[in-house]
Amino acid sequence: MTKEELKGVYKTYQDLPLTPITSVNSSSNRTGFWKTNKPVLDESKCIKCNICWKFCPDVAISMNDDEFPKFDLGHCKGCGICAHECPKDAITMVMEGDVA
Amino acid sequence: MKMVMTGNYASAYGAKVCRAEVISAYPITPQTSVVEKIASLVSSGEMKAQFVNVESEHSAMAALISASMTGARTYTATSSHGLLLMHELLIWAAGARTPIVMSNICRANGPPWSVWADHHDAMAQRDTGWMQVFCEGNQEVLDSIIMSYKLAERPDIRLPSMINEDAFILSHTVEPVDVPDMELVDEFLPSYNPRFKLDVDEPYGFGSLVMPDMYMEFRYKINEAMEAARQGWRDVEKDFEKTFGRNHGGLVEFYNCEDADAVLLIMGSVASTAKDVVDKLCSEGKKVGMARLRVYRPFPVEEIRKLAGMTNIIGICDHSYTFGHWGPMAQEVRGALYGIADQPVMKNYIIGLGGKDMTPEILEKIFLKTLALKDGADQEIEWIGVKGLGGW
Numbered sequence: 001m002t003k004e005e006l007k008g009v010y011k012t013y014q015d016l017p018l019t020p021i022t023s024v025n026s027s028s029n030r031t032g033f034w035k036t037n038k039p040v041l042d043e044s045k046c047i048k049c050n051i052c053w054k055f056c057p058d059v060a061i062s063m064n065d066d067e068f069p070k071f072d073l074g075h076c077k078g079c080g081i082c083a084h085e086c087p088k089d090a091i092t093m094v095m096e097g098d099v100a
Numbered sequence: 101m102k103m104v105m106t107g108n109y110a111s112a113y114g115a116k117v118c119r120a121e122v123i124s125a126y127p128i129t130p131q132t133s134v135v136e137k138i139a140s141l142v143s144s145g146e147m148k149a150q151f152v153n154v155e156s157e158h159s160a161m162a163a164l165i166s167a168s169m170t171g172a173r174t175y176t177a178t179s180s181h182g183l184l185l186m187h188e189l190l191i192w193a194a195g196a197r198t199p200i201v202m203s204n205i206c207r208a209n210g211p212p213w214s215v216w217a218d219h220h221d222a223m224a225q226r227d228t229g230w231m232q233v234f235c236e237g238n239q240e241v242l243d244s245i246i247m248s249y250k251l252a253e254r255p256d257i258r259l260p261s262m263i264n265e266d267a268f269i270l271s272h273t274v275e276p277v278d279v280p281d282m283e284l285v286d287e288f289l290p291s292y293n294p295r296f297k298l299d300v301d302e303p304y305g306f307g308s309l310v311m312p313d314m315y316m317e318f319r320y321k322i323n324e325a326m327e328a329a330r331q332g333w334r335d336v337e338k339d340f341e342k343t344f345g346r347n348h349g350g351l352v353e354f355y356n357c358e359d360a361d362a363v364l365l366i367m368g369s370v371a372s373t374a375k376d377v378v379d380k381l382c383s384e385g386k387k388v389g390m391a392r393l394r395v396y397r398p399f400p401v402e403e404i405r406k407l408a409g410m411t412n413i414i415g416i417c418d419h420s421y422t423f424g425h426w427g428p429m430a431q432e433v434r435g436a437l438y439g440i441a442d443q444p445v446m447k448n449y450i451i452g453l454g455g456k457d458m459t460p461e462i463l464e465k466i467f468l469k470t471l472a473l474k475d476g477a478d479q480e481i482e483w484i485g486v487k488g489l490g491g492w
Contacts, residue, residue, distance in 0.1 A: 001295065001296075003302075006296075010314065010317075012317075013317035013318075013320055013321060016314070016317055016318065016321065017296065018197040018258055018321060018325075019195060019196050019197045019306060019307060019318065020306070020307055020308045020309075020310050020314075020318065021296050021304050021305070021306055021308075022304060022305040022306075022308050023304055023305075024305070025303065025305075026305055
């Protein structure tokens, strides 16, 4: 089986590889819509300590030198660990929208 | 080179001559000396491998699944409760189609706490998708590791393999063992090189979610490989014999079974004692035989049907029990013989749980009981040697 065949359409079990294999990075699998609450940063309190970035279990926070953390809401599942760990209470979890 | 060694050292040398590249294991009696020996071979430089220390058997198997997915040849060993703790990841290893080879030193499960031999730990893993071999002696322990890699890594098989050896009776008992030259093993066993692997230069994701329209297809592929492994074992053992000049009897070893009035079907080291008892009884004019079920998964249906054509009575000796319904081997043998013409008389014996000694005297009694079943089994199942039960 070639890499191109991996991307083919499966009609029968014979067309499948031995075990599920994806040739795309999992970053293309957007799981952000699972969340109920999203993190919102209060920049006036943030000290850019990187703790939220370290604790995020979904690698959904990015940090660059001298910048505030950025939340990747396409992958953030809204667990709230960043808000819980923030030593300055600079992150608040806010309901994304009204749920019918 | 011929050396005198325990079954555990035979396991360690098996991993060495196969050039296993990643070892991850957690110690448990009676497996400990397998990984102790490997650790010392790695630290002295005799064995070029990474030894990954972990905090549990669950982690050991997880480490090997990942290592195997990079294309490394992997090996571990465990026993009893360690094997039970691995259960989840054994199923993962088979589903991920990682050809991991593992020695399981068969030991009873607790409570009551026990470190002695029976097959209950291995039998509890029957449905995980691992191939399972049960050994009679230490040479077979080593050779089965070589054969296992050869078959497990075949592109159309790609299933993990578990080599079972009885606690203490093999694991801590020394026998002469021929440790083959690594160059000869290299000739027999090419390096493992899967087409798709964990590789930073060519990244793939493995074992991802599939929807219900595709799940059964993947499970069918595992079963298809396991069915093919039945002929695979026969072929690998023939190839092995060509290279190394010995075999261990195929999927089921027949000892004096042709035209025997009664045969005992046995797994593991008890078969060795049973062969002596067969010789003794035959010298007294009794027609008995012994069949040793060596490969339990895939289950050797054809060989069992062949056995049914050789003899009229089969005593199925399970070194294990499935609470609520017979021993596991008895279920499978009766299932394999269902509907055939001239079905033999069958009786299930539960033997040797938790290391209860299977002496020649006890085996002789079982042979004589079995010979007496000409007109049909007196009962479906009998537990052998339980004090207060059935005259024991």
